[in-house]
Amino acid sequence: MTHYRVLRKAALAGVLALPILTAGCGLFSEQASQQIDPPQNAEQTSSTGAANATGGAATAAQNDTTAGQSADAGGEAVAEGQTQMTVYLRDQNQLLAPVTVLATLGAEESAGKRALELMVQGGANESELPSGFEAVLPAGTAVNSVEVIADQKKAVVDFSKAFGNYAATDERRIVEAVTWTLTSLPGIEKVELSMDGVKLGEMPVDGLPLDEALTRAVGINLETAEGVDYSQSTPVTLYFSSVTPNDEPYYVPVTRLINRTDNKAKAAIQQLIAGPSDLKSLTPVATPDIQVQDVKKEKDYVTIDLKDEAYQDGQAMPAQMLKAVVLALAENTGYAKVKITVNGSASVIDTENNSYSEPVDKPLYVNAIKS
Known part of the structure; x- marks a missing residue:
């Protein structure tokens, strides 16, 4: 293993282990050593207009919004059968940014699976992405399944073998995009990755460690x-x-x-x-x-x-x-x-x-x- 790869592994492990601020010993103290988890957004709803992040912003509504005339991210009506979701895409500056999209889910289709499919380069849904943003998952990647283990607040994702066809320089970006996309969904705080049914202990190209379930502790645009x-x-x-x-x-x-x-x-x-x-x-x-x-x-x-x-x-x-x-x-x-x-x-x-x-x-x- 090259020295470069060792450093990359160490860097990710270091970020994952950095402490969170917790209650008790101080919401704003450094005395705890838990991982950084995302805000508990499973039950969030917007109580005021101030919660709608504009500048390309969104009205906060439930992720499973399907009713006609519900407010969408731009303040317009969400068509019946459509669902709002957040996907993390690469912008023109090579940075990841959340983008709110509207999607129609099939009867058996989950929001998590649909969101990841929107993130596949050259995929069938590429035309739905706004100008200036690109998908980050390797071309040809199939999302075999997204299983949510509710009591663990964890999503287990199985990708096809094509998931491993990316440049080493894109590895961390892919990890961040998948993690932040799925943890934006209600009830999901952790993400576990597998490929063709085999759990990944590290990323397939440059070996970023996946020994523990991923959370937002991985950071983004680090x-x-x-x-x-x-x-x-x-x-x-x-x-x-x-x-x-x-x-x-x-x-x-x-x-x-x-x-x-x-x-x-x-x-x-x-x-x-x-x-x-x-x-x-x-x-x-x-x-x-x-x-x-x-x-x-x-x-x-x-x-x-x-x-x-x-x-x-x-x-x-x-x-x-x-x-x-x-x-x-x-x-x-x-x-x-x-x-x-x-x-x-x-x-x-x-x-x-x-x-x-x-x-x-x-x-x-x-x-x-x-x-």
């Missing part, structure tokens, strides 16, 4: 802040902005490794404010003069107080920024609800007239790109 030793780091997942070839904005998640901290939630938003490291591909969602005053947990939600010296009570805050804050806090704490105050004031609205005076839900769907 990057390391300058001067940080990944073995002594904390991962934070942030949401920045990009635009399609047709100038539609959309969110891109980035997992950044930073120096260990005793307040991960606060550090995550500070990193969000600091902005993306790649300004050619991504755009900041917040201005650098915003500061994080405090982040604390309540019974079933997280409250963040932002400081903005120029803010006047009742003034509309940038919608893109506040929605990115909700996404980042939900992803980094496991809490699906977020309340935002500014300079201690709870009378916060955004430029799309969404209110944050009460906790808002993390949206189930983001990036409903229409073209």
Whole structure:
């Protein structure tokens, strides 16, 4: 095994083992060592317009939406028999981004299987993908089955042999895309992969380890802040902005490794404010003069107080920024609800007239790109 392959294995194993912030010893402390799991979104519904992540954003509705006139990701009616789902695709900057799509499921077809089929290069459904986005699973891959083990919150996926026909440089991207797509579905927090009925202990081309079920602890679009030793780091997942070839904005998640901290939630938003490291591909969602005053947990939600010296009570805050804050806090704490105050004031609205005076839900769907 080459030195390069050893390092890649070590890197993935290191990310999988990084600690999560938990309650008890501190929602925002580094005293626990559990894996990072996704927010519990199985029962999330949108209670306010603020939970709809726009900029290519989506109205939060249940994943099994099939009723006519239900709101879809773009605020339009979902046709009868159609289901909203999130798939992770490669954008024009070679980054993975969630894209909300509408699909019609057969009587025996599961949402997970359909979502993965949409992610096959050159597949029958390729025309359904928006401009500027590409599927990431190797051409010819068949999704033999997706079995959900409800009591383990785990999806077991069996791919055909063609799943192993990819370049080594795409291996991690494939793992991330499959994991994040399936864990966006209600009731799924873990993913196990197999090929032609044989469980994979590692990825078939470059050997990324699959010894344990995959969770969102694998990260996405992984990057390391300058001067940080990944073995002594904390991962934070942030949401920045990009635009399609047709100038539609959309969110891109980035997992950044930073120096260990005793307040991960606060550090995550500070990193969000600091902005993306790649300004050619991504755009900041917040201005650098915003500061994080405090982040604390309540019974079933997280409250963040932002400081903005120029803010006047009742003034509309940038919608893109506040929605990115909700996404980042939900992803980094496991809490699906977020309340935002500014300079201690709870009378916060955004430029799309969404209110944050009460906790808002993390949206189930983001990036409903229409073209």
